[in-house]
Amino acid sequence: MRIALAQFNPVVGDIAGNTRKILDLAHQAMAQGADVLVTPELALTGYSPEDLLLRDHFYRECNKALDELLELDGITLVVGHPVKLGHERFNAATVMRDGNRLGQYHKMLLPNDEVFDECRYFTPGGAPLVFQQDGVNVGVLICEDVWSLDPAAETADAGADMVLVLNASPFHRNKIETRHETVRYRVEETGLPFAYVNLTGGQDELVFDGASFALNKAGEVVAQAAAYDDELLIVEMADGDLQPASKAALPCPLESVYKTLVVGVRDYIGKNGFPGVLLGLSGGIDSALTLAIAYDALGADKVHAVMMPSRYTADISVTDSRDMIERLGVKYEEIAIWPMYESFVSALAPSFEGLAEDTTEENLQARIRGTLLMALSNKTGKLVLTTGNKSEMTTGYCTLYGDMAGGFAVLKDVAKTLVFQLCHWRNAQKEIIPLRIITRPPSAELRPDQKDQDSLPPYDVLDAIMARYVEENLSAAEIIAEGFAEADVRRVVRLLKINEYKRRQAPVGPRVTHRGFGKDWRYPITNRFS
Structure with a gap:
């Protein structure tokens, strides 16, 4: 038989x-x-x-x-x-x-x-x-x-x-x-x-x-x-x-994850009939990996990358983005956001009088970029891919209606430490991500000399705590008992809880762990359990 x-x-x-x-x-x-x-x-x-x-x-x-x-x-x-x-x-x-x-x-x-x-x-x-x-x-x-x-x-x-x-x-x-x-x-x-x-x-x-x-x-x-x-x-x-x-x-473990992300993008775009994708390219590692996945999933002709520099965008971010674009041959344009930002600040000045600058001004930059990408999406029919990773989704280190604006979150279930590993794996097949993008310290570039680690624990620590709390359902006390610093654990758990409302509004994205922020994560936004 x-x-x-x-x-x-x-x-x-x-x-x-x-x-x-x-x-x-x-x-x-x-x-x-x-x-x-x-x-x-x-x-x-x-x-x-x-x-x-x-x-x-x-x-x-x-x-x-x-x-x-x-x-x-x-x-x-x-x-x-x-x-x-x-x-x-x-x-x-x-x-x-x-x-x-x-x-x-x-x-x-x-x-x-x-x-x-x-x-x-x-x-x-x-x-x-x-x-x-x-x-x-x-x-x-x-x-x-x-x-x-x-x-x-x-x-x-x-x-x-x-x-x-x-x-x-x-x-x-x-x-x-x-x-x-x-x-x-x-x-x-x-x-x-x-x-x-x-x-x-x-x-x-x-x-x-x-x-x-x-x-x-x-x-x-x-x-x-x-x-x-x-x-x-x-x-x-x-x-x-x-x-x-x-x-x-x-496939090896890293190839499995990478291929899962590629298939996720390919079929979400193809089965839903979108003509292509748009994404904001920042010169950072998350958007570079997202661009590589989109390129592998759809081909250069269906990918449109947009660099939207501000006063705080480093010259090397623009240089490295252009370098990657040359390697891939995807459609690319640059739209400076500072004139728009100044117009917003001027309009808001009476309302903000007497109030010090804070993350509001940083988020405003991200939201201008989100608005530009969504306008291009409306005009072309292409879907916006967001570029935030699971570590950021856990801690709320992302801007609602800013870098979260889009239709498909490619790295939604990919921890930051895994982002680095996937970039190295992809470059081992053929180097398409400029090495400096991988090696320089991550930064949102929304204020002078900003680094991610100014606001978050080191990513190896953050991701380890996240995996235990989100994916293994351990309590804060159990994680602390494993030897993690209590301050780090309490901070991550607190950030996770207070940003549930953001995650509820995030686009879907491919699941690569046994517990992602999607169907298998259903927590009440309003809750007082600690």
């Missing part, structure tokens, strides 16, 4: 387009002698349709698509889709061949943590599904079902000889290794081989990295699809086990 794992990139809500992709993949699979084609979880609709799942018409369109797939002859299809039965909705997989429905499986375990809220939409299934193909009893599981023993054990008890797992498993750091380890546990517990298929592509803040694979009864990886690319991975079940097949090399 030959199985084709259809790793591909659907578009949420494009049921007709996704159906055409599945049919095309089925024909490719048949041409390669496959007996079974397995799609990822909710492949028919894309993952996740969110509140589209509350609309009855959505299910009617899904049913039409399933009827169309049912007409295909010559191969068994295992297709992921939502289904509504009476008043209940299920995350389902239907098995069909030559006009016959051989069975339908309903996902048993519904994740309701991190970025997942499937309990909002679905009812859990209650029974395993095993179908027969060429004398082999094939079990079906969906994503979360493989992360716990019970569904796999029930499938084994129902007589399965092997298990197919349909997945919509988004990327976060070290996720590929975690998937291998988790499925290996199921192999050890059941004694069965497993074939695991995953989505690719970006969907709002989630990026699906593919990397589908198969494990034999010994828990060995016998087949491995590439990460991030669409692929038909063919595996063969013979002599009671999955046989060795093609094995793609997997």
Whole structure:
């Protein structure tokens, strides 16, 4: 029995387009002698349709698509889709061949943590599904079902000889290794081989990295699809086990993060139909990395960088920005903001009389830049990419309606220390970021001789505290007990809390950790818990 794992990139809500992709993949699979084609979880609709799942018409369109797939002859299809039965909705997989429905499986375990809220939409299934193909009893599981023993054990008890797992498993750091380890546990517990298929592509803040694979009864990886690319991975079940097949090399940890950001930008822009992107280039490391990612995702012809110098912008910032532009060949212009700034200050002078200068004047510069970028966006239709990183989002070291103005926050889940690592990794492939941008001390350049570390703890300290508090859910006391200075911890936690209202207004951005400031961070703005 030959199985084709259809790793591909659907578009949420494009049921007709996704159906055409599945049919095309089925024909490719048949041409390669496959007996079974397995799609990822909710492949028919894309993952996740969110509140589209509350609309009855959505299910009617899904049913039409399933009827169309049912007409295909010559191969068994295992297709992921939502289904509504009476008043209940299920995350389902239907098995069909030559006009016959051989069975339908309903996902048993519904994740309701991190970025997942499937309990909002679905009812859990209650029974395993095993179908027969060429004398082999094939079990079906969906994503979360493989992360716990019970569904796999029930499938084994129902007589399965092997298990197919349909997945919509988004990327976060070290996720590929975690998937291998988790499925290996199921192999050890059941004694069965497993074939695991995953989505690719970006969907709002989630990026699906593919990397589908198969494990034999010994828990060995016998087949491995590439990460991030669409692929038909063919595996063969013979002599009671999955046989060795093609094995793609997997990216290193930094390459995985970088590619996730590239795919996130590429698909957010492409799937939403924007003609290109705009971004403010400052001569600093964050905007340089954002520019590099945009260039790699979209190509030079769809990227427009704007330098908006003020009196406080260092000459080397302009020089280094021009240097990077020459290396990439993207569209570039410079718009001086100081005349506009002076006009604002003059207009506000009566209201500000008797008040000392403070961050108000700094934020005014950032907001002028945001206004210019949004005006260019309105005129051209291009989307503004913001350039702030996760460390800044944590502490509020960003300006609402200023550098936060835009449609997609590329580095929203990327800590400052990781920004440096990604720049070095990208330059190791080909040096496109001038070295001085990476090595000079970070500065917002909104006042004379300003440095980020004048206002924040050192980034290695800040990021370590942030990771423990935001991503690991440790308390301030627990972090202090690890040896961090109490003043630093209390300061970071306080800044995190008082800037929740800013984060609530920030654009979405690709998730690369297991806890980003998006779906998986839901704190009340108004709260007094300390």
